[in-house]
Amino acid sequence: MCIRDRSRQTAETCAAAALADSFMLKDLGRNELQDFHIFLQMFNKESLDSEDCKHLKLFYIMIPALTVNFANSFIHTKNTLASKNMNSVYFCDDGFPIGLAYFLKVFGQEEEFRRLNWFDSAIEKYANDQASRSQVLTTEQSMLMKRAEEYQKEFEWIFYSFVAAQQFFKDN
Numbered sequence: 001m002c003i004r005d006r007s008r009q010t011a012e013t014c015a016a017a018a019l020a021d022s023f024m025l026k027d028l029g030r031n032e033l034q035d036f037h038i039f040l041q042m043f044n045k046e047s048l049d050s051e052d053c054k055h056l057k058l059f060y061i062m063i064p065a066l067t068v069n070f071a072n073s074f075i076h077t078k079n080t081l082a083s084k085n086m087n088s089v090y091f092c093d094d095g096f097p098i099g100l101a102y103f104l105k106v107f108g109q110e111e112e113f114r115r116l117n118w119f120d121s122a123i124e125k126y127a128n129d130q131a132s133r134s135q136v137l138t139t140e141q142s143m144l145m146k147r148a149e150e151y152q153k154e155f156e157w158i159f160y161s162f163v164a165a166q167q168f169f170k171d172n
Helices: 011-027 029-040 052-083 095-107 110-116 118-131 139-168
Strands: none
Touching: 052 095, 052 110, 052 118, 052 139, 095 110, 095 118, 095 139, 118 139
């Protein structure tokens, strides 16, 4: 199954996604995936319904703000590394999307978050920002366009990482 909009994916991308899905579901085995389900079972419905956890009922509403903050931080870190001529340094931070997927599953808010349509809206916003710039760009417009492109790529990366992370917590 190829994620998101198939019209934007190449056949190779869809084939790679299908291969990754089959590996995750077949070759890893049940024991490794069961570890994630043990974490999910640590929180039971009664403990989340207690007075102490009322604030968690709307956790999914915080995700857009958390995601924007994460993207800002990630872009800043990449730019800092680039400015220090550390272009051969690679780093990855998939803990944020994995954490989002985990907490949405634990709190039972996956559907509520899906209905926000957050990732599609954010990616579309930055794509529209790029498209709205005129052909003749001033320096400021060029910088804004570059920034919109950076943010669009980051939100796509976060979205794809989030969808992949959701597979860990999928019900059998």
